[in-house]
Amino acid sequence: xxxxxxxxxxxxxxxxxxxxxxxxxxxxxxxxxxxxxxxxxxxxxxxxxxxxxxxxxxxxxxxxxxxxxxxxxxxxxxxxxxxxxxxxxxxxxxxxxxxxxxxxxxxxxxxxxxxxxxxxxxxxxxxxxxxxxxxxxxxxxxxxxxxxxxxxxxxxxxxxxxxxxxxxxxxxxxxxxxxxxxxxxxxxxxxxxxxxxxxxxxxxxxxxxxxxxxxxxxxxxxxxxxxxxxxxxxxxxxxxxxxxxxxxxxxxxxxxxxxxxxxxxxxxxxxxxxxxxxxxxxxxxxxxxxxxxxxxxxxxxxxxxxxxxxxxxxxxxxxxxxxxxxxxxxxxxxxxxxxxxxxxxxxxxxxxxxxxxxxxxxxxxxxxxxxxxxxxxxxxxxxxxxxxxxxxxxxxxxxxxxxxxxxxxxxxxxxxxxxxxxxxxxxxxxx
Amino acid sequence: xxxxxxxxxxxxxxxxxxxxxxxxxxxxxxxxxxxxxxxxxxxxxxxxxxxxxxxxxxxxxxxxxxxxxxxxxxxxxxxxxxxxxxxxxxxxxxxxxxxxxxxxxxxxxxxxxxxxxxxxx
Numbered sequence: 179x180x181x182x183x184x185x186x187x188x189x190x191x192x193x194x195x196x197x198x199x200x201x202x203x204x205x206x207x208x209x210x211x212x213x214x215x216x217x218x219x220x221x222x223x224x225x226x227x228x229x230x231x232x233x234x235x236x237x238x239x240x241x242x243x244x245x246x247x248x249x250x251x252x253x254x255x256x257x258x259x260x261x262x263x264x265x266x267x268x269x270x271x272x273x274x275x276x277x278x279x280x281x282x283x284x285x286x287x288x289x290x291x292x293x294x295x296x297x298x299x300x301x302x303x304x305x306x307x308x309x310x311x312x313x314x315x316x317x318x319x320x321x322x323x324x325x326x327x328x329x330x331x332x333x334x335x336x337x338x339x340x341x342x343x344x345x346x347x348x349x350x351x352x353x354x355x356x357x358x359x360x361x362x363x364x365x366x367x368x369x370x371x372x373x374x375x376x377x378x379x380x381x382x383x384x385x386x387x388x389x390x391x392x393x394x395x396x397x398x399x400x401x402x403x404x405x406x407x408x409x410x411x412x413x414x415x416x417x418x419x420x421x422x423x424x425x426x427x428x429x430x431x432x433x434x435x436x437x438x439x440x441x442x443x444x445x446x447x448x449x450x451x452x453x454x455x456x457x458x459x460x461x462x463x464x465x466x467x468x469x470x471x472x473x474x475x476x477x478x479x480x481x482x483x484x485x486x487x488x489x490x491x492x493x494x495x496x497x498x499x500x501x502x503x504x505x506x507x508x509x510x511x512x513x514x515x516x517x518x519x520x521x522x523x524x525x526x527x528x529x530x531x532x533x534x535x536x537x538x539x540x541x542x543x544x545x546x547x548x549x550x551x552x553x554x555x556x557x558x559x560x561x562x563x564x565x566x567x568x569x570x571x572x573x574x575x576x577x578x579x580x581x582x583x584x585x586x587x588x589x590x591x592x593x594x595x596x597x598x599x600x601x602x603x604x605x606x607x608x609x
Numbered sequence: 610x611x612x613x614x615x616x617x618x619x620x621x622x623x624x625x626x627x628x629x630x631x632x633x634x635x636x637x638x639x640x641x642x643x644x645x646x647x648x649x650x651x652x653x654x655x656x657x658x659x660x661x662x663x664x665x666x667x668x669x670x671x672x673x674x675x676x677x678x679x680x681x682x683x684x685x686x687x688x689x690x691x692x693x694x695x696x697x698x699x700x701x702x703x704x705x706x707x708x709x710x711x712x713x714x715x716x717x718x719x720x721x722x723x724x725x726x727x728x729x730x
Contacts, residue, residue, distance in 0.1 A: 426667030428633060471641075471671030475703075493703040514704045518674050 193354035200347045201230045210323035252286040284324040289344045290315035373403045405432025407440040411447040416483040419447045422540045423476035457490045457524040464517035473517035485531040497540040612636040622654040628661040631669030644676040648683040656718040660691035690718040
């Protein structure tokens with residue numbers, strides 16, 4: 179019979195089926211009139227989940243009679259409790275509630291998890307204000323078996339067999355939990371994958387082809403989803419808006435806000451307002467719709483065909499321009515990030531991108547504060563390594579940079595798996 | 610390294626010494642809860658000593674700003690003391706140096722509260 183129960187466990191039957199089979203087996207073994215399995219709720223209360231009679235028929239859960247004083251004893255002691263009016267050596271004297279129910283004998287056995295839980299600590303010793311605790315097994319269920327017949331007694335029970343049954347019950351419950359956890363994880367992974375696909379699809383599919391300039395951009399993913407975004411917005415008169423943004427935080431919350439930010443920039447940017455006005459409106463929009471600790475750094479620029487480059491750097495990592503001389507110019511932030519302060523004012527700066535200017539690079543690392551903290555903690559070498567330090571500067575200052583050389587950079591960065599820093603918009607002269 | 614915060618009450622000014630990182634997760638939550646707790650307890654003058662903050666990420670900065678907003682709504686003032694060069698750089702980049710009052714030492718921050726109280730009197 180135990181083998182049958184083991185089979186029920188391993189074949190992945192629904193948890194209710196597995197537990198019902200175990201209650202039936204327990205009733206058969208003990209010759210009880212009925213058996214009940216009670217769920218131990220997180221509040222400490224009990225709830226009847228399975229009730230079966232000796233004919234293997236389910237009983238109405240709300241009409242099952244159990245002795246709560248017996249159950250209380252099991253909950254407190256976490257040990258088997260037997261009530262038997264016929265024998266003096268029963269583990270406890272007949273309980274009042276058992277008497278009210280007309281029970282002649284009852285047995286209640288705790289169903290405990292197999293592993294000891296660190297969250298469920300039992301005070302062991304209290305000395306000098308300190309409590310030494312030991313980890314104990316989580317109480318999952320209580321198996322309750324009852325007899326109203328005076329001739330029946332549980333005192334001669336084979337406890338070992340009953341304990342094996344309760345261990346089987348614990349196994350069924352834990353397997354079901356693991357299965358539920360695995361299913362939930364698979365569902366979340368699937369949703370993250372869909373989110374990631376949507377994020378990738380939101381990236382510009384094509385870049386503007388200008389007489390003197392070539393624009394491109396790419397994203398290096400360090401996590402499935404993240405708070406980085408970039409876009410190119412076509413404006414009147416051959417001008418283009420270039421946007422790179424980075425939401426503070428990680429994962430799906432950041433990716434949701436990144437999508438929102440990209441959409442808002444796309445809509446407001448297309449109005450072709452002065453840049454500072456565009457960013458002020460974006461800021462106001464985010465302040466009204468996001469929690470106080472959610473914000474974004476962004477770099478938004480408008481580039482015209484003559485090479486005039488107006489930009490607002492809102493707390494973002496500096497863009498880098500490689501000049502003909504080989505020197506690298508940085509376009510630093512002089513503004514608040516967006517989404518922090520609704521009253522924030524933004525200022526626009528201007529730079530010239532002469533036809534001979536080899537390269538402009540607008541990266542996103544982790545948001546500016548985080549990346550600036552790289553050297554601070556010496557824990558990671560992401561942005562400072564890339565932008566201020568070796569990689570980007572070396573790359574951008576190299577003798578013949580072109581947008582086509584993004585490939586090796588991308589590869590290098592991916593291989594290095596540097597910490598979360600990703601999209602990079604590159605504007606370069608056509609070679 | 611988890612964020613450790615110890616507070617000290619000096620003449621109705623609460624100085625919170627912070628040690629560790631203010632990053633996404635438990636640390637930034639703990640920081641928010643700490644400040645929220647102080648504000649709910651009616652503390653109006655708070656100095657954050659960040660000398661031993663070894664790292665702050667974007668979420669940490671967000672928590673700092675959220676605490677700033679929260680303090681203002683409670684009629685309280687939050688001041689920062691002992692900013693390291695990188696912490697200062699972060700606040701510079703995000704222009705938060707124009708928002709937070711910052712001091713070179715905890716004593717200077719505490720003294721500034723006393724001065725403003727004298728000025729009000």
